[in-house]
Amino acid sequence: MPKDFLKDTAAAYDVVVIGSGLGGLTAANILARDGLSVLLLEQHYKLGGMATWFKRPGGHIFDISLHGFPHGMVKSCRRYWSREIADSIVQLHGVRFDNPMFSLTTTFNRDDFTQLLTTDFGIELAKVEQFFNTARDMNFYDDQSLTTGELFEQFFPGREDVVRLLMEPITYANGSTLEDPALTYGIVFSNFMSKGVFVFQGGTDKLIKSMEKEMRNNGVDIRINCDVQKINLSGGKIASVQVNGKTIRTRAVVSNANLRSTIFNLVGKQHFDKSFAEQAEEVRLNNSSTQVYMALDPDDSIPRDTGDLLFCSTADRFQTDLLLSRDITSRTFSFYYPDTRPEGKERTLIVSSTNAHYRDWVGMEKAEYEASKQDLIETTFDALEKYVPNCRERITHVEAATPITFEHYTKHVNGASFGTKFEGLGVSRALPQQIPGMYHAGSCGIIMSGWLGTINYGVIVANDVINHLSTTAGSPTAVTP
């Protein structure tokens, strides 16, 4: 008989959280800490969603999305998780750019960028200050008609090199483009510029394990290998979820699944107003990614000044469509030195990431797909050679992930690696007005994306759920499993 992953669950919970990305995990933790009974359901065998890792023979542990997040993460982890988790956050000092326009290394904060822009790029200080202040003062409820491209044109007309410096890392961090609303850029860029780029020392595995421990202490009922099939309504309100053949009653649902699959697959279009459903149909998914994971021979190492994050490109110009093209000219290399996991084995790992279209990878025959993956690996070696000489001989393990891989593990529609575009945020926020008790927390709208964005969005939504449950009469409350 197959293992029952729902053994001894309660008949009812105050809240069911679907999906254990950082948004789902954080919402579950806050809700349980507030005294609510919480069931967390994850379809995969591991918690974390895109905040994940995998192990390979030889003691290699690859991180998918660890590099890097803004300093705000320290505060969020301290408040919504624990001091222990917050205390493991450390700064990455070497952010490198190398492209036909310029080559430089920066700590990626306001002081250093001001220095670079005024000296290397020859922009007057007042202009730089004005740009930083404009970006910092942007709010998510601001006018959306101004695009990021137009914002740059206002401040740095004709300066494609400046645009590249300002935009490339943010595109890597959250998939945003020059055509997206300027406010989404301003908010994320300013978050980074306040102090620089940070990382969790000990690796993603340590972070997720620490979070799991914290959730258990707070009483979250955590279940893996539990793929929710349906969210059931009764009288237009949340009634239960159907999972692994079992129906579990609940007063509220927080879905950390992709916004579109939450609405159209888990709930069903027929349960929403026609105009809301149409609005939801219009929500564009963010792009997917490809990654190449490389492990150096355990006895080998690379010098620290190779950098932590390297934005490299052979394209003469910076263009959004080039970033997504199958003909890759731009890559972001993450160098993970042995101090990524001070308690682990001494390993040097390199992960190359590129934004990609799902449509360029779907529907291939197996042989063609494998050949395309191999080509991705070979071209990545070609690009890496400049920074890690003889890399082909020195790398002892290599493999690639494509949009199909991301779709397989996260079940995100089209393997989307940054949720949805900005219009998704309004739809996500409006869900509970459509169906009382139904919430969504997860990467949407770029500003609620990335590790910090999604954690904070989990808190915002948990706060809404607590308000909702405290003002509605609760029948199946606080049932101890």
Add this chain to the structure above:
Amino acid sequence: MAPEEIRTVIIDILGDIAPDEDLSSLDDAVPFRDQLELDSMDFLDIVMELRKRYRVQVPEEDYPALNSMASTVEYLTPKMADVVAT
């Protein structure tokens, strides 16, 4: 609670949220954001703390009322009239 007690409560919550800030020279008439390094998550935390400590609900549409100390105290005074100071 009287307005001055509510002010003490807010100072206490701010002390937890922004431990590095000097709150002794806070100007009640000036927006918090012009004097302290607070972001939108900090304001949400103030709301969550008020609910946790005193069961006071602040709906999202009322968040602008938390702009300065003076406006916050004015907004909370009727809501916290029956709360007994501890």
